[in-house]
Amino acid sequence: MSATKKNMLCAFLVAVSVVLGYVEFLIPPVIPVYGLKIGFSIFPLLYAFFELSPKRALIIGIIKAILNSILFSGLMSFAYSFTGIIFTVVGMYTLYSLSRSFSEIGISVLGSALFQAGQVLTASLILKSIAPLLYLPYLLLGSIACGIFSGTVIKILRTRVSLKK
Amino acid sequence: MKRADLILILIIILISLSMLIVFSPKDNAQSVEISLKGRLIGTYSIHEDRDININASLGQMTIHIKDKSVWVSKSLCPDLLEIKQGKISRSGQSLICIPNEVVVSIVGGKAVKSVSY
Numbered sequence: 001m002s003a004t005k006k007n008m009l010c011a012f013l014v015a016v017s018v019v020l021g022y023v024e025f026l027i028p029p030v031i032p033v034y035g036l037k038i039g040f041s042i043f044p045l046l047y048a049f050f051e052l053s054p055k056r057a058l059i060i061g062i063i064k065a066i067l068n069s070i071l072f073s074g075l076m077s078f079a080y081s082f083t084g085i086i087f088t089v090v091g092m093y094t095l096y097s098l099s100r101s102f103s104e105i106g107i108s109v110l111g112s113a114l115f116q117a118g119q120v121l122t123a124s125l126i127l128k129s130i131a132p133l134l135y136l137p138y139l140l141l142g143s144i145a146c147g148i149f150s151g152t153v154i155k156i157l158r159t160r161v162s163l164k165k
Numbered sequence: 166m167k168r169a170d171l172i173l174i175l176i177i178i179l180i181s182l183s184m185l186i187v188f189s190p191k192d193n194a195q196s197v198e199i200s201l202k203g204r205l206i207g208t209y210s211i212h213e214d215r216d217i218n219i220n221a222s223l224g225q226m227t228i229h230i231k232d233k234s235v236w237v238s239k240s241l242c243p244d245l246l247e248i249k250q251g252k253i254s255r256s257g258q259s260l261i262c263i264p265n266e267v268v269v270s271i272v273g274g275k276a277v278k279s280v281s282y
Contacts, residue, residue: 074264076263076264080263099169101167101168101169102167102169102170102173103166103167103169103170105166105167105170106166106167106169106170106173106174109170109173109174109177110173110177113177123261123263126203126263126266127200127202127203127261127263127266127268128200128203128204129200129203129259129261129268129270131259131261131268131270132261133188134188134257134258134259135261136181136184137180137181137182137184137185137188138181140177140180140181140184141178141181143177144174144177144178148166148174
């Protein structure tokens with residue numbers, strides 16, 4: 001696949017991600033804990049991570065964070081999602097390059113857990129308080145469920161729509 | 166799911182459980198600390214009932230202390246999570262409103278006199 005085609009696919013994935021993020025924004029949080037969401041908008045990023053490259057996944061994540069904060073959630077939330085995305089992609093890339101014994105599910109669980117960790121650390125730094133850290137265990141447990149879910153979705157998606165032949 | 170995935174999930178569960186044990190709230194609640202934008206703006210004794218109005222980042226916010234429990238009743242925060250978090254009464258617990266940049270936390274230790282800065 002040529003670089004232009006890949007760039008085009010990235011732009012397409014960003015668009016899908018923003019729309020999924022909007023759908024999620026419409027659903028009010030069920031559990032009163034910050035940041036605990038299924039995270040539909042992570043699907044395109046995960047897809048790009050496995051099918052294109054981690055670098056492109058990182059770019060998609062950053063553009064998605066910028067667009068989401070401008071369109072829906074306000075600029076304040078940019079700091080949170082930005083650190084979250086950086087943590088996620090860097091962590092997933094490290095695990096992915098260290099060992100091939102993890103499937104999409106394991107990598108996505110790690111990504112999801114690191115996203116929460118990144119957000120909570122940002123909140124702690126901004127509020128200069130350890131209080132947000134107290135939510136981390138709940139967020140981590142929740143992120144396992146979210147990670148298994150999104151990992152399974154990506155696994156199925158990759159068997160249906162694969163770029164690597 | 167592969168075996169490595171399961172091990173990873175188990176490690177994350179272990180980390181969260183140990184954090185839960187370390188951070189578990191205690192029954193020695195003494196004072197309520199309210200901070201705005203990372204600055205402590207008031208310390209109140211949990212034994213005195215009172216309503217506190219503060220000017221948070223998004224506007225007025227009302228915090229109540231009554232019968233040794235603390236809750237937020239009025240806020241201009243869009244998701245109102247700090248109200249849905251309900252009442253807290255044990256030291257180590259806190260109410261956080263990220264859009265308003267407000268943290269209300271219960272602290273144990275020595276009894277204090279109420280001060281607002």
